[in-house]
Amino acid sequence: MTTLESPPSGYIGTRMLRREDPRLLTGEAKYTADLDIPGALHMAVVRSPYAHARITNIDLSGALAMPDVVAARTGADLQEKWATPMPCAWSVTEDMLNPPHFPVAVDQVNYVGDAVAVVLARTEAAARDALERIVVDYEPLPAVVDLEEAMADTVLVHPDLGTNKAYTWELVIGAEAVDAAFAEAAFTVKERYLQQRLIPMAMEPRACAAVPQPFGGDVTLYSATQIPHILKIMVALTLGVPEHQVRVVAPSVGGGFGSKLDVYAEELLCVALALDLRVPVRWVEERTENAQATIQGRGQIQDIELAADADGRLTAVRVELVGDMGGYLQLITPGIPLLGAFLYAGVYDLPQAYSFRCTGVFTTLTPTDAYRGAGRPEATYAIERAMDRLAQVSGIDPVELRRRNFVKAEQFPYTAMTGLVYDSGDHDAAMTKALELVGYDDLRAEQQRRRDAGDPRQLGIGVSSYFEMCGLAPSRVLASLNYTAGGWESATVRITPTNKVQVISGATPHGQGHETSWSMIVADRLGVAPEDVEVLHSDTAISPLGLDTYGSRSLAVGGVAIYQAVDKVIDKARTIAAHLMEAAEEDLEFEAGTFSVRGSPDHSLPLAAVAFEAFTAHNLPDGVEPNLEAQVTYDPPNFSWPFGTHICVVEVDQETGAVDVVRYVAVDDCGNQINPLIVEGQVHGGVVQGLAQALFEEAVYDDDGNLTTSTLADYLVPAASDVPSITTASTITPSPTNPLGVKGIGEAGTIGAAPAVINAVVDALAPLGVTDVAMPASPQNVWSAIRSARSAGGAR
Amino acid sequence: MEITITVNGVEHRSDVEPRTLLVHHLRDELRLTGTNIGCDTSSCGACTVHIDGESVKSCTVLAVQADGREITTIEGLADGDRLHPMQEAFRQCHGLQCGYCTPGMVMAAVSLLEENPHPTEREVRLGLEGNLCRCTGYHNIVKAVLACAGGELAAPGEVVSA
Numbered sequence: 001m002t003t004l005e006s007p008p009s010g011y012i013g014t015r016m017l018r019r020e021d022p023r024l025l026t027g028e029a030k031y032t033a034d035l036d037i038p039g040a041l042h043m044a045v046v047r048s049p050y051a052h053a054r055i056t057n058i059d060l061s062g063a064l065a066m067p068d069v070v071a072a073r074t075g076a077d078l079q080e081k082w083a084t085p086m087p088c089a090w091s092v093t094e095d096m097l098n099p100p101h102f103p104v105a106v107d108q109v110n111y112v113g114d115a116v117a118v119v120l121a122r123t124e125a126a127a128r129d130a131l132e133r134i135v136v137d138y139e140p141l142p143a144v145v146d147l148e149e150a151m152a153d154t155v156l157v158h159p160d161l162g163t164n165k166a167y168t169w170e171l172v173i174g175a176e177a178v179d180a181a182f183a184e185a186a187f188t189v190k191e192r193y194l195q196q197r198l199i200p201m202a203m204e205p206r207a208c209a210a211v212p213q214p215f216g217g218d219v220t221l222y223s224a225t226q227i228p229h230i231l232k233i234m235v236a237l238t239l240g241v242p243e244h245q246v247r248v249v250a251p252s253v254g255g256g257f258g259s260k261l262d263v264y265a266e267e268l269l270c271v272a273l274a275l276d277l278r279v280p281v282r283w284v285e286e287r288t289e290n291a292q293a294t295i296q297g298r299g300q301i302q303d304i305e306l307a308a309d310a311d312g313r314l315t316a317v318r319v320e321l322v323g324d325m326g327g328y329l330q331l332i333t334p335g336i337p338l339l340g341a342f343l344y345a346g347v348y349d350l351p352q353a354y355s356f357r358c359t360g361v362f363t364t365l366t367p368t369d370a371y372r373g374a375g376r377p378e379a380t381y382a383i384e385r386a387m388d389r390l391a392q393v394s395g396i397d398p399v400e401l402r403r404r405n406f407v408k409a410e411q412f413p414y415t416a417m418t419g420l421v422y423d424s425g426d427h428d429a430a431m432t433k434a435l436e437l438v439g440y441d442d443l444r445a446e447q448q449r450r451r452d453a454g455d456p457r458q459l460g461i462g463v464s465s466y467f468e469m470c471g472l473a474p475s476r477v478l479a480s481l482n483y484t485a486g487g488w489e490s491a492t493v494r495i496t497p498t499n500k501v502q503v504i505s506g507a508t509p510h511g512q513g514h515e516t517s518w519s520m521i522v523a524d525r526l527g528v529a530p531e532d533v534e535v536l537h538s539d540t541a542i543s544p545l546g547l548d549t550y551g552s553r554s555l556a557v558g559g560v561a562i563y564q565a566v567d568k569v570i571d572k573a574r575t576i577a578a579h580l581m582e583a584a585e586e587d588l589e590f591e592a593g594t595f596s597v598r599g600s601p602d603h604s605l606p607l608a609a610v611a612f613e614a615f616t617a618h619n620l621p622d623g624v625e626p627n628l629e630a631q632v633t634y635d636p637p638n639f640s641w642p643f644g645t646h647i648c649v650v651e652v653d654q655e656t657g658a659v660d661v662v663r664y665v666a667v668d669d670c671g672n673q674i675n676p677l678i679v680e681g682q683v684h685g686g687v688v689q690g691l692a693q694a695l696f697e698e699a700v701y702d703d704d705g706n707l708t709t710s711t712l713a714d715y716l717v718p719a720a721s722d723v724p725s726i727t728t729a730s731t732i733t734p735s736p737t738n739p740l741g742v743k744g745i746g747e748a749g750t751i752g753a754a755p756a757v758i759n760a761v762v763d764a765l766a767p768l769g770v771t772d773v774a775m776p777a778s779p780q781n782v783w784s785a786i787r788s789a790r791s792a793g794g795a796r
Numbered sequence: 797m798e799i800t801i802t803v804n805g806v807e808h809r810s811d812v813e814p815r816t817l818l819v820h821h822l823r824d825e826l827r828l829t830g831t832n833i834g835c836d837t838s839s840c841g842a843c844t845v846h847i848d849g850e851s852v853k854s855c856t857v858l859a860v861q862a863d864g865r866e867i868t869t870i871e872g873l874a875d876g877d878r879l880h881p882m883q884e885a886f887r888q889c890h891g892l893q894c895g896y897c898t899p900g901m902v903m904a905a906v907s908l909l910e911e912n913p914h915p916t917e918r919e920v921r922l923g924l925e926g927n928l929c930r931c932t933g934y935h936n937i938v939k940a941v942l943a944c945a946g947g948e949l950a951a952p953g954e955v956v957s958a
Contacts, residue, residue, distance in 0.1 A: 018890065
């Protein structure tokens with residue numbers, strides 16, 4: 001395959017402003033809750049106040065007696081509606097335990113927020129009022145909150161399963177080599193890291209509306225979802241409705257970050273009730289419901305061990321993971337730790353000596369699932385924190401230690417010990433650039449000055465280098481991981497009679513600016529203006545084929561599909577042009593929207609003329625179908641492997657534990673960039689989400705399984721005043737596996753950020769003997785780390 | 797209760813339930829859905845509008861309290877097809893991604909510059925701390941507000957460089 005050595009000239013690579021913006025800036029954009037749906041009933045959901053309980057009785061009569069209430073249903077009432085339980089598409093092992101999970105609980109609730117009953121009313125206010133008139137009797141059961149207690153199986157979340165362990169999954173490469181490496185190692189480190197649970201908190205809470213067409217049984221589901229295509233299939237299967245009778249539309253979607261990559265109870269309920277009552281049914285999530293009943297992210301205990309030789313070169317990595325599944329398995333809950341399993345050696349040249357084992361356990365908490373990065377930030381955090389610990393233990397500077405271990409630029413394409421092939425990279429270049437931008441040597445001097453002076457505000461410098469496995473995904477690799485679907489993406493490109501271009505993509509944006517980026521790619525190739533390119537998406541009736549947006553896949557998979565579809569359109573146009581021009585196809589050049597005969601540029605025909613001829617079909621070559629259009633389904637031959645180095649500089653007040661981020665440099669390499677403005681925006685947002693895990697955010701549960709951070713007043717999504725400006729820069733190492741030379745960028749910032757921040761905090765406190773600080777590094781957690789280091793014997 | 801409010805220059809007379817929040821009145825009765833709802837604790841600022849020229853989270857005000865007041869929502873900010881300079885600044889600086897916080901953020905930013913026409917970066921960050929964004933990391937929002945204050949915007953349609 002040929003790869004562009006550098007981006008083609010034209011629109012690609014420019015900072016084109018987004019075409020999506022005017023409608024978003026003026027309030028014209030319609031999110032799901034904004035839709036006008038005449039006659040819709042409003043649904044509200046009764047949710048369990050207990051983390052674990054048996055339902056003994058439900059009395060709906062109080063609600064049903066209210067004037068605007070139309071209907072109410074319990075889980076038992078609804079049970080006949082479901083052809084299958086709610087879907088989990090990733091059985092990571094043959095014997096994985098997956099307890100039945102229904103949209104409304106029937107006998108037992110398994111987390112605070114689990115649905116118990118629903119009520120439908122003529123207004124949203126009446127539906128919410130009615131919740132208070134539904135009486136549910138519970139017999140409380142003990143909560144299972146702590147992961148290690150869950151592992152011990154003393155209290156079973158789902159007694160029928162006989163255990164809380166959903167599965168154990170292993171990836172062991174050279175078991176004997178691992179043991180030998182640890183036996184012979186000059187240095188070893190053994191660390192435990194806790195990935196606290198995070199609440200994704202997309203600014204738009206979830207919302208959905210089902211509009212039935214009662215005669216015939218068709219139904220349209222509008223939903224604030226990342227995955228209209230997958231949702232359509234799952235709605236059909238779960239309700240036993242023929243797939244062709246379901247249409248799913250994702251209107252403007254206000255952020256997802258993985259939390260809208262799921263099939264949710266409320267979506268299934270709206271469809272089931274709309275079909276049942278033959279009227280539209282809609283639901284809008286409140287923020288507290290969002291915190292409790294939309295999936296959460298992370299939630300892992302990571303035990304990581306590194307073995308290294310006397311030069312600090314890694315010789316083996318061993319990882320034991322416990323993953324918190326929550327009360328049920330959602331769409332891809334069990335697979336999240338597996339997405340990280342391939343990245344615990346980070347960016348380093350590890351020999352075939354790797355052992356990874358993960359156990360997924362049930363707790364009586366909100367289910368977990370994909371949250372920005374999904375397994376990969378956790379893995380990167382563990383290896384990058386452990387590398388800093390190895391630097392401490394070996395006395396090697398953390399930058400130097402990383403450089404010694406990097407997979408070198410000349411080793412690419414690099415076959416990792418896992419068998420995966422890293423497409424391209426130059427970690428040294430990214431590191432060098434980041435060090436220059438941050439002024440590393442000067443900072444180390446300033447740090448030493450403050451240490452010598454006993455300054456209470458100590459400086460810390462944290463480095464992290466990452467690889468991201470994204471652009472999900474080669475379908476055959478997904479098959480080897482027991483994932484139910486493939487990883488392709490679809491695109492259709494069509495030229496209309498007036499030489500406008502329609503692009504139909506199976507990628508489904510929710511803030512990423514696809515319409516802008518796709519129009520740039522197409523405009524460059526076809527020689528049309530970007531504003532003449534119409535981009536259609538996110539409606540299964542308009543774009544029936546798609547696998548949606550997550551895993552930093554839209555450009556590296558969906559964008560490439562568009563690029564290839566354009567090529568097919570040009571090929572067809574060339575055939576028609578050759579016929580019209582009475583020239584041989586191979587003699588025709590296509591440049592800037594015009595076909596011309598090589599060597600005689602005056603003999604030319606614009607694409608517009610070819611498009612019109614293709615439309616009228618008056619004079620086409622024999623066997624050529626009318627119209628200029630092509631459809632491509634692209635299955636990527638490999639993941640894409642963006643990489644980079646982030647450096648965070650913090651001041652830590654040793655007296656109060658307060659952490660202040662004073663500098664943040666992100667050098668990311670996502671190959672060729674279609675629109676650097678959008679790339680930078682993705683990095684900014686990603687970095688702040690990673691930084692927020694490091695410093696602010698935690699879903700806190702009490703011992704009874706109550707979420708005590710269920711509002712934006714308690715859960716610390718950072719505000720503008722809490723975060724710094726970010727210095728972004730890039731190196732450009734094109735991917736050789738796709739013709740655009742692109743890689744994903746949606747999750748990179750989040751992956752690089754958390755370890756850089758915590759490495760900086762720990763670096764600031766290292767002279768006190770601090771070797772780790774728990775996330776989030778709140779003043780309380782920092783102060784605790786200082787205090788325990790002091791009581792353990794103080795300064796090194 | 798009967799109230800009369802002027803929204804984006806148009807007078808509306810309505811009969812509202814006393815408990816109705818202004819944001820629900822704007823969205824559900826007047827069908828001005830540009831003003832978004834992102835929380836239930838007045839924390840996120842997505843519903844920020846101007847009441848008599850001052851930025852207010854419209855979930856903290858009852859519709860009846862707005863009786864006789866002039867309200868501007870995001871739908872009333874642009875001048876026909878011309879974006880307000882703050883909207884233009886957000887566009888040129890890529891200060892929005894999913895757009896959900898954007899109406900409230902823009903309304904808050906307009907009000908911020910009216911109170912402090914030449915803020916420092918820190919003042920912008922502090923001035924917007926009642927408005928949450930999950931996509932942008934605030935970097936380009938802050939940049940947009942500073943660019944708007946400094947009159948550094950390119951003419952609409954012109955491509956700005958880094």
